[in-house]
Amino acid sequence: MYDQLVLELKPLARRLRWRTSIELLTRTAWLALAAAALVLVVARFVPLENYSRIAASIVVLYFGAWLGYSALHRLTSFHVARRADDELALRDRLATALQFTKPDASIHAGIHPDLVARQVEDALYHAQRIEPREAFPPRVERRRVAAALVAALAIAALLLIPNPMDAVIAERRGIAKTAQEQAKKLEELAKTIQENQKLNPQDKEQLLKKLRELAAQLKANPGDAKKALADVAKFQDVLRASLDVNQASQAAALDALAQQMAALAKQSDTPQDADELAKLLEQLVGSSSEPTDPNALSSAERAALAQALQQTASQVAASDPNLASALSELAQQLSQNASGEALQNAVNQASNALQNAAQQQALQQALAQSLNQADATQRAVSQASQTSGRQTSNNQGQGNQGQGNQGQQGNQGNQGQGQGQGQGPSQGQGNQGQGQGQGQGQGNQLGGGGGTNASSLPPGSGMGKAGDPTQPNKSFNTDDANTVYSPFQVGQGQQENVNGQDSGNGQTTTQQNKSPLPGANNSALVPYSQVYQQYSAIAGQAMENAYIPAGLKDYVKQYFSALEP
Amino acid sequence: MTPEQFNEIAANIETQVSRVIVGQRDIVRQTLVTLLAGGNALLEGVPGLGKTMLVRTLAQVLDCKFSRIQFTPDLMPADIVGTNILVEDASGARRFQFEPGPVFANLVLADEINRATPKTQSALLEAMQEHSVTVAKTTHRMSEPFFVLATQNPLEMEGTYPLPEAQLDRFFFKLNVTFPNVDELVTIADRTTGQDTARPQSIANGMTICEMQQLARGVPIAPHITQAAARLIRATHSDDANAPDMVKRYVKWGSSPRGMQALILAGKITALLDGRYNVALDDFRAVAPPVLRHRLIRET
Structure with missing residues (x-):
């Protein structure tokens, strides 16, 4: 009887399982x-990867x-019977019959056996009709x-x-990728x-430690342009503090001496x-101390x-007093026709000072290389943040190409920093990256010189002629404005005013200042690319921190792209 | 006795009773359930609702001996159970002979039971529980079936002796007799103010009722249904973990095990009356109010 009852309940069990699964799904x-x-x-509001x-x-x-629940969920016959009793108003017929017919059922003595048999038959009768x-x-x-x-429709x-945050995510990926690339370049450097x-x-x-720190920071950057730029800026500040602006003039003076x-x-x-x-100095002075030497100096x-x-000593006095002192001492010994030990000591001192200067020069070159690489990294990160957003929003490749060209130009200009030779305005348009001495060539018309990206230059020696520029004026473009006035640079040096010399006939004379580099220490004049980077970085920070609709961000980025040197 | 005969007799009893009693179908059904369970019922209702008529009609339908006891403050236990009296036989010998009281009947109506003193009430309640009375160290068995239907008036409580909780627990059901509606009142007026009065037919006797009681006790009840009854009774106690909040707030003391017995017995009879051979949870739902309403002691 029990088996028969269970058999009748099996279709109900299957149906109940199916219905339970459907109900679970719909609920x-x-x-x-x-x-x-x-x-x-x-x-759509938070940049969420994947x-x-x-x-x-x-x-x-x-x-x-x-699916797992539906496949694994099983109902016992008793549960099926109870659910059928409940839902079909069978008044516990099926569950009671199962209880009384199961193999291990113990029927109480007070229960009438005939009634039990009738109950089971009644339950079976009802079960068969379901x-x-x-x-x-x-x-x-x-x-x-x-x-x-x-x-589902919302999904x-x-x-x-299109999700506006896709642009932000792409930008972050681009920035992270660029940061990785720049980190590799820093490691190579x-x-x-x-x-x-x-x-x-x-x-x-010390320099290597700083370089590797910056490389590690860039490698770990998840795509945060603000952080990357801040890391680079911090690195630049540290290096600039060690950079000797007079080093170029010292190098020029030593070149002239050489x-x-x-x-x-x-x-x-x-x-x-x-x-x-x-070595040459030791050779010259050594020969001069031997009168029999055919190469001895007259x-x-x-x-x-x-x-x-002596002239070189006076020129390097500001940048390297030790070297100046040693050269001056040697000059004095030579002037006094000294010989022997005194002259040799002076030569040795000058030689040691020159070797120290060589080390300093090498360090300054390494610092300059590092700074150049940092500048390149800064530009690359800025470009990545702009280019990625523009690529995603416009899905065009033209802008990217233009950015690359501009970046190339900026890089060239930057390499000229502190190494350009001073050129008089009358010499005309120079190459990109070569500096121009400030305060020269005053007149009624502007000189036609170009290439003004140097911030530390030897003094200009050219002569300008008012009203007769050697090159015709040309129309202004951003490439020309390589040096701009930046009032935010106040505090990074003392202000120095250089007055032009009006000789009355339109000719100018050379202004010889105490500083070997007139205008070079004027920190209010900074490279355009540096000012651009600052403003671009500030705008980038504003876009990161404040809520600006993604569409409007593109306008800001396009604006700075148009101004990019 | 077969279940079919059980159903037929019960249906006939209800039919015959309904020829006299207008409406009150639930009261009639629950009174019949009480009778078939071998219990006693307490009817609460204002005078004139047909309580006496119901018991009298039942007695007529069942062809049983009926007695009515009007409880008053001066009613003594002996007035109910009877007493030994001195009798003289033909030879002149004198001896005490037990003279049974009105409680010795098959159907007893204890009218306004709360007007008697507790001592008198307890005399009846002993008979209700034990189906016997003891007088002068002699126990006298009642004839079966023995069914007491006590009434009490919810009004005029002054000068009454409310039944203590322990005594109330001895009643199988407590039935609230409600006032008839207009149609029922019209029918009552038609039936009772004319020349002819309806007279019910005798359907069964005491033996039949006993057989029906025996059959009802044999109805199968599955273990999970019995457990449900036990859980229900436990849940009427405020200290039970499964007690609902309402019980915890308002119930001082829950039902006794007698309540569970009554629940299951009433469920069995309800199942048979419904044509089933098993007790269902729905049967408990149907009989729970009359079983539990006098067994739950509320917070005052």
Whole structure:
């Protein structure tokens, strides 16, 4: 009897399982769909990586769990009987019959056996007349199904309508990628500096440490342009503090000395660095102390050498007092026709000072290289933040190409910083990256010189003629405005005013200041590219911190792209 | 006795009673359930609602001995259970002989039971519980079936002796007799103010009722249904973990195990009357109010 009853209950069990699964689906699917839709909505306000996958994962996980529950969920015969009793108003007939017919059933003595048999027959009779489909129709909660449909439609709409945060995500990816690339370049630069034997080991180690720190910070950058720029700016500040602005003038003075000494030594090759210069100096002075030496200097040559040394000493006095003192001492010894130990000591001192200067020069070159690379990194990160956004919003490649060209120009201009030779305005338009001495060439018309990206230059020596510029005026463009007045630079040096000399006939005379680099220390004049970077970075920060619609961000980016040097 | 005969007799009893009693179908059904369960019922209602008529009619339908006791403050236990009296036989010998009181009947109507003193009430209540009375160390069994239907008036409570909770628990059901509606009143007027008065037919006797009682006790009840009854009774106690908030707030003391017995017995009879051979949870729902309403002591 029990088996027969269980057999009758099996179709009901299958139907109930199916209905339970459907009910679970209709009751809870809206939750998963709503959660997925919520993720997509949030992704429109917050840059969320892989938001589509997250939303899809929620839905897939839910349906997986639902399928698992449906497959594994089992109902015992007793539960089926009880549910049938409840829903079909069978008044506990089936459950009671199962209890009394199961193999281990113990029927109480007070129960009438005939009534038990009748009860089981009655239950079987009712069980056989149950049509599962009609008895257990699916119960669908319309409100929840409607909620699920609304959520599904919302998901479809959110997937179809372009997400403004895609631009931000692409921008971050671009920035992160650029930061990685720049980090590699910094590491390569660090390797180059590591191999440089001319550097003082301590200085080298400090510089390498800073370079590697910056590389590590850029590598770890998740795409935050603000942080990347801040890291680079901090690095630049540290290096600039160590940068000697007078180094270029010192190098120029030493170059001039080298040329004069090469002429005295009757050499065609000019010494390329301070080491070679020191050797040449030892050679010249050593020969002069031996009268029998055929290469010994004449009195006139010794005087010329002493004068050259004295002039160089005066020129490097501001940047390297030790070197100036040593050269001056040697010049004095030469002037006094000294010989022997005193002269040799002076030569040794000058030689040591020159070697120290060589180390300083190497360090300054390494610093300049590092700064150049930092500037390049700064520009690359800025460009990445602009280019990525523009690429995503416009899906065009033209803007990217233009950015690359502009960046190339800026890089060239920057390489000229502090290394350009002073050119008089009358010499016309120079190459990009070469500086122009300030305060020269005053007249009624502007000189036609170009190339003004140098911030530290040797004094100009050219003569300008008012009203007769050697080059015709040309129309202004941003490439010309390489140096601009930046009032925000106040506090980085003392203001220096240089008045022009009006000779009345339109000619100008050379203004010789105490400073070997007139105008070079005027920190109010900074490279245009630097000002541009500042303003661009500030605008970038504003766009990061304040809420600005994605569409309007493009306008700001386009504006700065148009101004980009 | 078969279940079919049980149903037929019960249906006939209800039909015959309904020839005299207008409306009050639930009261009639629950009174019949009480009778078939071998219990006693307490009817609460204002005078004139047909309580006496109901018991009298039942007695006529069942062909049983009926007695009515009007409870008053001066009613003594002996007035109910009877007493030993001195009698003289033909030979002149004198001896005490037990003279049964009105309680010795099959159907007893204890009218306004709360007007008697507790001592008198307890005399009846002993008979109700034990189906016997003890007088002068001699126990006298009642004839079966023995069914007491006590009434009490919810009004005029002054000078009454409300039944203590322990005594109330001995009643199988407490039935609230409601006032008839207009149609029922019109029918009552038509039936009772004319020349002819309806007279019910005798359907069964005491033996039949006993057989019906026996059959009802044999109705199968599944273990999970019995457990449900037990859980229900436990849930009437405020200290039970499964007790609903309403019980925890308003019930001082819940039902006794007698309540569960009454619930199951009434459920069995209800199932048989419904044509089933098993007790269902729905049967408990139907009989729970008369079973539990006098067994739950409320917070004052």
